[in-house]
Amino acid sequence: MKDRLAGILPFLNWFPMTRDSLRGDLIAGITVALVLVPQSMAYAQLAGLPVVYGLYASFVPVIVASLWGSSSQLHTGPVAMLSLMSAAALIPFASPGSPHFIELSVMLALMVGVLRLALGLFRMGVIVNFLSSPVIVGFTNAAALIIGLSQLSKILGVPFPRTDFYLRDLWNVFAQIPETHWATLAFALGAWAVIHFGRRLSPSFPGVLAAVVLATVASAWWGFEQKRTVALERVEAPEFGAAVQRYAQQEERIQAFTDRLSQLNSQLRKETGMVGAEGQASRSALEAEVSRLNRELAALKSANNALRIRLHEFQLSPSEAGGDTVFRTVGSGTEGGSWRFAGVEAGEVTLSAGGAVVGEIPQGLPAPSMPSLQWDLIPALLPAAFVMALIGFMEATSISKAIAARTGERIDTSKELVGQGLANIAGSFFGSYTVSGSFSRSAVASRTGATTGLFAIISALGVVLVLLYLTPYLYHLPQAVLAVIVMTAVFGLIRVKPLVQAWKVERPSAVIGLLTFVATLYMAPDLANGILLGVVLTILWYLVRTMRPRTEIVARQPDGTLGGIEAHQLEPLSQHFVPVRFDGSLTFVNVAYFEDMLLEALADYPDARAILVIGSGINEIDATGEETIRELAKRLQDRGVQLTFSSLKQQVRQVFERSGLTELIGPDNFFTDKESALKNLRTTYA
Structure with missing residues (x-):
């Protein structure tokens, strides 16, 4: 009972508690x-x-x-x-x-x-x-x-x-x-x-x-903040005042643009279900307007950010004029600590002579x-x-x-x-x-x-x-x-070491990691796009590997084991039969590649009368794979070439038997292991 309750209320696992x-x-x-x-x-x-x-x-x-x-x-x-x-x-x-x-x-x-x-x-x-x-x-x-x-x-x-x-x-x-x-x-x-x-x-x-x-x-002891808010007219620096007013106007335009974009996006989504030429024209017009506003908003934000940086470079100093404190450019009037632009709202400009603090919470x-x-x-x-x-x-x-x-x-x-x-x-x-x-x-x-x-x-x-x-x-x-x-x-x-290790293990994956790093930096601040690109590239690479699994003609290595002819520069076992190792499932994704590889092997060995598929790496076979093998076996038989299999897993062998492939290819052409298959082929096609 407690275990069942703990599945719903995991904190019950805290009890009983001890003093320690x-x-x-x-x-x-x-x-x-x-x-x-x-x-x-x-x-x-x-x-x-x-x-x-x-x-x-x-x-x-x-x-x-x-x-x-x-x-x-x-x-x-x-x-x-x-x-x-x-x-x-x-x-x-x-x-x-x-x-x-x-x-x-x-x-x-x-x-x-x-x-x-x-x-x-x-x-x-x-x-x-x-x-x-x-x-x-x-x-x-x-x-x-x-x-x-x-x-x-x-x-x-x-x-x-x-x-x-x-x-x-x-x-x-x-x-x-x-x-x-x-x-x-x-x-x-x-x-x-x-x-x-x-x-x-x-x-x-x-x-x-x-x-x-x-x-x-x-x-607090030093008075680090030193911030003052004054009416803009109390700043007697014409160039600074004009820039502040322009900044405030552009801030209002940015807010208006943002609100308008929100309204347009909402309207666009409401009209998604509209059909016909009129509905399409309305959506196209809205999309064009959204695109235009986005471009103008981006340009406006960039211009205002550049203006804020310029305002930040102004150096002002408080001075007394007629008993009131005014701010003038440094060098005129009473000298004092320099003040810089910190913000503007409702006609009042905030100036700072110190640093930024958390403020009121x-x-x-x-x-x-x-x-x-x-x-x-x-x-x-x-x-x-x-x-x-x-x-x-x-x-x-x-x-x-x-x-x-x-x-x-x-x-x-x-x-x-x-x-x-x-x-x-x-x-x-x-x-x-x-x-x-x-x-x-x-x-x-x-x-x-x-x-x-x-x-x-x-x-x-x-x-x-x-x-x-x-x-x-x-x-x-x-x-x-x-x-x-x-x-x-x-x-x-x-961390850099995991990418270095990935480069040693599988270079394409390491390259995808590096591309994700570069894309995330470039697309910032929209970080989601960076990792989505990495996911897409990972899936594409997985599909490529799945569509083109390792397929190689094998021969004897000096230690007696089988290895790829091209990878290890080996002599073929025979000109009359071709042993091929296929490390992938026979599904719609890669069975066409499987067929191409077998036909290429026959092209390389024109005197071959049999092909042995070493199938220990084949985990499954679907309807497309079964149909392709059926057609391939018939084509090879018409050319006088026998298709044989060894080391098939139980679930794959059962599909062959249920579909009738075993009868079509011949029960004698299926072997439990590759060594007995090679021995039989060597005897039959010597």
């Missing part, structure tokens, strides 16, 4: 919470969301995944890769950080959760087998580089334009290196030093937490609410949601199996899919974006003695305490420190 297990889970939960809080805020920014949404994603999904998951030491929550994929999927439809963008992030989490839950309930986890190891490594390496380098602008303290071409955006960041904000860079280097050297001193040292605490205290827990379902965008987001569901499942499964290899725990991948799916679904009702299993936090839990999923619930309660009481103390946390946390986490995912 409770102590281990308590220590592990507290330790993981200290890592989870700063990581979740950093990953939320990576997802284009305010940092508080990382905290929202770190309590309800964590609790649900621990209760219904299969692994007792897997920690679920925000992760770097899915955070970036979430942002990339939504940027075409909304501006990062906007209310619309937040709604779409929550809806995407719900979509990913439903897909994972469906895959788990129907036990479809095997679909992840389409992701070969080289493809996964190539994609992960590219994604880690994209994620890590996307944080470079925060470390340098310069703008990072987001368009539909990541490499161009990254180049713009490198072009701004002379504009580096040195105080921001100093905070980043200091955080890296604390994390790196703390880890070298002791693996259990909470380097991330120490970096966050020290940086927050230093930022809403205090308290989010009220449960139904996610906003925007039905017109669901079809457009479905491909990205499906890829995110698979990538997240792959991450969670690989982490669980790595932990299980040490603990001996049995992992049920379908149950893990159900747990991850329920976590995303439940989290979407509490403002969470897409979550998955975290390698770094799961490793911390395993290392600090976690024995059941209770440790994850304890870590989630730690996040609840932060949301209720500690968010005001995080205001001055420099964003550069969060960027360092992301970079240190993702750069550890880069």
Whole structure:
């Protein structure tokens, strides 16, 4: 009875608990919470969301995944890769950080959760087998580089334009290196030093937490932020003011274009079922308008990003004029610290003389609410949601199996899919974006003695305490420190050795892995296209190998075994019979290739009176294969050539017998092993 209930409620396997297990889970939960809080805020920014949404994603999904998951030491929550994929999927439809963008992030989490839950309930986890190891490594390496380098602008303290071409955006960041904000860079280097050297001193040292605490205290004491919002007319720099106004106008146009695109896409999907010439003309007109708007929107975003970078280079200084503070270009009026453009809204421009900090974080827990379902965008987001569901499942499964290899725990991948799916679904009702299993936090839990999923619930309660009481103390946390946390986490995912090993084993697979790496980089920020290309190439290569299995004429090697004549430069056994080894099933996919190879063998040995097919590698035969062999046997008999088989497996031999092929070819032309077949052929056709 308990086993049956545990199948539905996996957390029942935690009981009975002991004092030692409770102590281990308590220590592990507290330790993981200290890592989870700063990581979740950093990953939320990576997802284009305010940092508080990382905290929202770190309590309800964590609790649900621990209760219904299969692994007792897997920690679920925000992760770097899915955070970036979430942002990339939504940027075409909304501006990062906007209310619309937040709604779409929550809806995407719900979509990913439903897909994972469906895959788990129907036990479809095997679909992840389409992701070969080289493809996964190539994609992960590219994604880690994209994620890590996307944080470079925060470390340098310069703008990072987001368009539909990541490499161009990254180049713009490198072009701004002379504009580096040195105080921001100093905070980043200091955080890296604390994390790196703390880890070298002791693996259990909470380097991330120490970096966050020290940086927050230093930022508050120094007044690192230095941000002011003033009316645009108080900035007496005509060129700067004109550029700001142009920037604000273009921001409004971008929003209008985005809204219009959403409406057109919705209208286009509604008219999909229209038939006839009028319906086709209407759809064509809508498609042309969508294409035109997409091109104009891309050009507008690029122009505005370039203008933002130019605005960032302006240096202003506060001066007193008639008792009021105004800002003028550096060098005129009263000299002071230089101020730069940070944003504009409703006629007020935000200027900054310091670095970017996290800022105000809403205090308290989010009220449960139904996610906003925007039905017109669901079809457009479905491909990205499906890829995110698979990538997240792959991450969670690989982490669980790595932990299980040490603990001996049995992992049920379908149950893990159900747990991850329920976590995303439940989290979407509490403002969470897409979550998955975290390698770094799961490793911390395993290392600090976690024995059941209770440790994850304890870590989630730690996040609840932060949301209720500690968010005001995080205001001055420099964003550069969060960027360092992301970079240190993702750069550890880069692995080159598996691709080198794949090159030694099977070069085409290694090439596919490299192409996946290059394509993911080039197509960024749309990471889904990179891995989809890798999957397509993997399937195509599998089909090529299946359609053209290894087929070779064999002869005796010096040690007496059989080997390929061409591969080993051997002398043929006879001119009167040809032994051919075929390593593939006889199905519609490759039976034509099988026929061609046998006919080529006869062309090479025109005096041959028999062909022996060594069929130990033939696992199955379908109707097309049976028909082709029947016709081939008749054609060969008409030419005075006998077709013979050896070493056929039982299931293949049964098909031959049921179909009448055995009678057609002759029972005496079937041999149990290749040696007896060769002996008979040598006697008969000497």
